[in-house]
Amino acid sequence: MSSIILALVIGAAxxxxxxxxxxTNPNWIGKMLALKHLHLMKTILLAIGxxxxxxxxxxMAGLVDVGHMSVKSAYVxxxxxxxxxxxxxxxxxxxxxxxxxxAASGRKDALFFIAGGLLGAAAYMATYPAWKAGGMLNDIAGxxxxxxxxxxxxxxxxxxISGDVLGIVLGLVFIVVAFALPERLTGQGQMADMPxx
Amino acid sequence: xxxxxxTGGVLLGLVxxxxxxxxxxxxVSTQFVILDGIVADAVNGDFITQTDxxxxxxxxxxxxxxxxxxxxxxxxxxxxxxxxLAMMLGAFLSxxxxxxxxxxxxxxxxxxxxxFGDSTTKRYAVAFLGGFVVLYGARLAGGCTSGHMMSxxxxxxLSGYIFAAGAFAAAVPVALMMYxxxx
Numbered sequence: 001m002s003s004i005i006l007a008l009v010i011g012a013a014x015x016x017x018x019x020x021x022x023x024t025n026p027n028w029i030g031k032m033l034a035l036k037h038l039h040l041m042k043t044i045l046l047a048i049g050x051x052x053x054x055x056x057x058x059x060m061a062g063l064v065d066v067g068h069m070s071v072k073s074a075y076v077x078x079x080x081x082x083x084x085x086x087x088x089x090x091x092x093x094x095x096x097x098x099x100x101x102x103a104a105s106g107r108k109d110a111l112f113f114i115a116g117g118l119l120g121a122a123a124y125m126a127t128y129p130a131w132k133a134g135g136m137l138n139d140i141a142g143x144x145x146x147x148x149x150x151x152x153x154x155x156x157x158x159x160x161i162s163g164d165v166l167g168i169v170l171g172l173v174f175i176v177v178a179f180a181l182p183e184r185l186t187g188q189g190q191m192a193d194m195p196x197x
Numbered sequence: 198x199x200x201x202x203x204t205g206g207v208l209l210g211l212v213x214x215x216x217x218x219x220x221x222x223x224x225v226s227t228q229f230v231i232l233d234g235i236v237a238d239a240v241n242g243d244f245i246t247q248t249d250x251x252x253x254x255x256x257x258x259x260x261x262x263x264x265x266x267x268x269x270x271x272x273x274x275x276x277x278x279x280x281x282l283a284m285m286l287g288a289f290l291s292x293x294x295x296x297x298x299x300x301x302x303x304x305x306x307x308x309x310x311x312x313f314g315d316s317t318t319k320r321y322a323v324a325f326l327g328g329f330v331v332l333y334g335a336r337l338a339g340g341c342t343s344g345h346m347m348s349x350x351x352x353x354x355l356s357g358y359i360f361a362a363g364a365f366a367a368a369v370p371v372a373l374m375m376y377x378x379x380x
Contacts, residue, residue: 085342147354
């Protein structure tokens with residue numbers, strides 16, 4: 001039961017934040033992916049950096065349970081799937097999480113995205129044996145690996161260096177890149193259409 | 198207007214951190230499979246079955262990894278499925294609190310209208326096809342923007358970087374071709 005309460009609290013917070021940063025709005029997704037307006041990219045990079053630094057620092061300090069880490073396998077299908085997701089993401093302006101949130105916020109086109117998504121997931125369920133038989137799901141580079149070796153984690157590291165320290169360093173790199181990226185790369189110069197604060 | 202990127206980035210980072218601290222990294226796209234499983238089992242009661250060791254399904258994908266997807270579809274009141282429902286609730290409340298999504302935006306985003314016109318049929322068709330490709334790709338990859346890109350790269354997972362490379366390699370050229378005009 002307590003896990004359901006956590007799901008409600010963290011899930012609602014995630015949905016609300018996605019809405020507030022503009023990620024549920026396909027205009028911002030499209031402008032980000034067309035490299036016209038990188039405000040949302042800066043937000044996402046900063047979030048990955050902040051999350052990474054807090055998690056790895058917390059693990060080093062013994063405050064965060066390393067057992068909570070969950071690393072997904074690396075295989076060729078990850079890249080192919082990424083390409084497909086990227087193409088659909090750009091065309092529709094939605095990814096799975098932001099699509100369901102956008103539908104909840106009142107966007108009707110997002111309902112069509114969800115319907116298509118349910119059919120797409122079902123199509124994958126039907127074709128999964130072919131991908132598996134074709135070797136596209138076989139682990140590469142060790143499968144479930146992190147870049148550094150995280151002490152106490154059940155996942156191997158590609159490199160022997162401390163995964164905690166590397167995680168904090170990479171987190172800081174994400175934060176620096178978030179600050180360094182311009183709001184615009186192409187389009188009409190520097191527009192003052194974002195709150196400066 | 199969305200939140201300033203510094204405020205928004207810190208808030209989003211805190212949510213991802215809280216998820217790992219209290220439970221596990223955030224992920225979404227698996228729940229499309231779980232909902233498909235719930236629907237398939239409602240239509241055909243033999244789709245998901247209980248065994249001596251746990252749960253299984255007539256579908257190989259639902260049955261993989263010891264039937265964990267089959268188990269979750271048979272018991273939808275689990276953390277990951279409720280999480281996605283709660284995301285919708287959070288987004289709904291947040292959108293209402295900021296005055297809701299405008300009437301014109303409800304059918305299609307202004308960026309789409311500026312480039313492709315007012316036809317809702319066209320927009321809905323592309324949203325549907327986009328959803329199909331996004332979820333097919335996410336399931337092939339084993340995760341989506343949340344699970345692979347954000348949670349994965351945050352944990353320095355190799356798979357997260359491979360996924361992000363693929364996603365942006367396709368998304369940027371497609372967006373550059375489609376969205377020549379700004380709204």
